[in-house]
Amino acid sequence: MSTVALLTALDTKAADAAYLRDRLHAAGHRVLLVDVGVLGEPGVVPDVTRDAVARAAGTDIVTLRARADRGHAVAMMAAGATAVVLDLSGRVDGFMAIGGGAGTTIGCAALRELPFGVPKVVLTTVAAGDTAGYLGTSDIVLVPSVVDVAGVNRISARTYALAADALSGMVDGLARPTPVAEDRPVVAASMFGVTTPCVTRALEQLERAGCEVLVFHATGAGGRTMARLVAEGRVDAVLDLTTTEWADEIAGGILSAGPDRLTSVDVPQVVSLGATDMVNFGSPETVPAQYAGRLLYRHNPQNTLMRVSPEEAERIGAALGAALASATGPTVLLIPLRGVSALDAPGAAFEDPVARIALVDAVRARLGGSSVCVEDHDLHLNDPAFADLAASRVLQLLEEKPMTHAVEKARS
Template identity: 35%
Template sequence: MSDKTILIVGTYDTKDDELHYLAGVIAGQGGGVLSMDVSVLGDPSRPTDVSKHEVAEAGGSSIQAAIDSGDENVAMQIMARGAAAKALELYRAGRIHGVIVLGGSMGTDLALDLCSALPLGVPKYIVSTVSFSPMLPPDRIPADVQMILWAGGLYGLNSICKASLSQAAGAVLGAARAVEAPVRDRPLIGMTSFGKTVLRYMVSLKPALEARGYEVAVFHATGMGGRAFESLAAEGAFAAVFDFAPQEVTNHIFGGLSAGEDRMTHAGRRGIPQLVATGCYDLVDFVGWQPAPAALADRPSHAHNRLLTSAVLDMDERRQVARAICGKLAGASGPVTILLPKGGCNEWDRPGAPLHDAEGLAAFCDEVRSACPANAELVELDAHINDPQFSDRALAIFDDWVARGLVPAGA
């Protein structure tokens, strides 16, 4: 009897040998396998556990409709919808404990949808000829997916691609055996931030919330962290959120490291209470080893490291960010409080610091006041976001929400 079962997904009409090789490695390590065919035109050498016809039907269509479309993109999207639905169905039924998807650009497109459909904590591996490629948009990459380049694997088996395939097979089975699934024995608080060099409130807030019986997860708001935060919010995993680093909204507007257009929306849609602040609202993060975007080339900036540089917004752009944040919060169905620290919103913008801009900050605060939606409470603080007064006020508001029954009491 195998201890864990891995779903293997791919186009068995063109990658039959490679997919069966993966299955053999997993079986050789004592794992179980379920196979899913996402081919359209051809057939596998032997039946798979989930046929291409079942996949197409789960996608609301049929293989014949995919063929009749005459468009490989349309056909693959049918299969992507179906593969995602079937994978989730198998997981919920307890039949699989992890997934590995094999493909080129077409298969990777499908793999991103399939892996996004599975909850965080389910091992997800993609073996792809385009792994780590800039063609993969951050807002489509699942929060906890693992990828490995399918080196030398465009057509047929060889010793080079076997090295990648065998690593991935061992990794997904090992992950399925080793993973410690999230335990929801305490209400979970989601918090966004950056490292202590720029934002520091989590240093005091996390232990204070844990002492009250909550689990606290702090997400690094540099694109993928925001995706993980939003995916958990969409699941309704949070009892409340402290979304104090919404800079990914700024990044999305101005071409920086985006977490997607839907950043700062899922908690509101689920009615999750939101404490929101404006950490690093004035900065656009871009890849430090590439030339600055033309629109930001002459701005004051801070090279955080060799990977990441932050450029400063001008006054009008700050007003645009204020409107965007308030617009997203206007759709919330749960409690919303905006904390506005008038003394500054990151360590580099304090008086005397290199990115200080008093007029820009004042313009931003004015716009937040004007655009603040009717469903949100605005709390202005004569403090910097890294000052103790900020964290103390946030905790006081949260305690009031708990006392009023808006947030469940800690365990």
């Protein structure tokens, strides 16, 4: 019999937890109830008590109650729940958490630390809007509760059943083999709409050469997820042609991957400056007032692009170069002198040779004396010849550094 863990506050969500437990029992799973409540007494008997969760965070329930600080209590129970979940990992087949804002915060904090591929579902009232803070780079499945998690009724019973059945299906699926490609190098690649021609052609070249390519959309979460899989040892090489997330980090856009993007990569990588000519915002009215009068491009109703200025381009180049200089694996930077995106091309909306030169000069300045190999090419990033060149450099690096255990990691 497989085992699943269910995390929730059993003082306020006891009826909800009991319903989910019974549904999972009926599907053939043993259920461990983990109580993350603080104030009231649990309405059902937990398998892991709130006291045990608090102790795992270095505190106790009496202390948390006496402090009467809800934010502190949530933070401590999240830390304790994370420790409990990691301890259960390997002995439990799937995980679920349920709740409102606090329950989701605690549950997601714990579940997102689990390895990729472990079934994890969060039934929540906040499965709408910006959920990046809850998900991080994990593969948690968020299920909208539709109504509040506050008892079983004709609506919640259905959403609870769907969530339980989803987790049950994921856990049962673990017993069925997942097709895995034969041992071959795994390459992680970054892509954006305005760099798609380049990355797609390079991908095709790499696949013809026997590589398996994982493509990540450079939307902030994409860059962070790619970095996580690299750090976990699931990738043999990186084709990071789309480093646009640095533009958002520097200029305050909505798709930043944070200040650690590109830093300390320890596998072979081929990098370029794809889409560093633009910063991303939402609909036009969301563009900050400080950018009034700037050159904007409406990519779609929900996405407005802003052309970076020469000054911003210099800062982006300096940050990108500093990050690249910290790489511990073989690194090649390919500079496309004729443009870095579909919009930064002759006659296109964002053509700006001055800003492009500022970007390139700043990158070069930061990489002086580093081990990064810098190559200038009189090509546009989306030229087929540039894509072919990028793919060939990846293959050369892979020949020089044999494949790691990425495939074995993917199977584990």
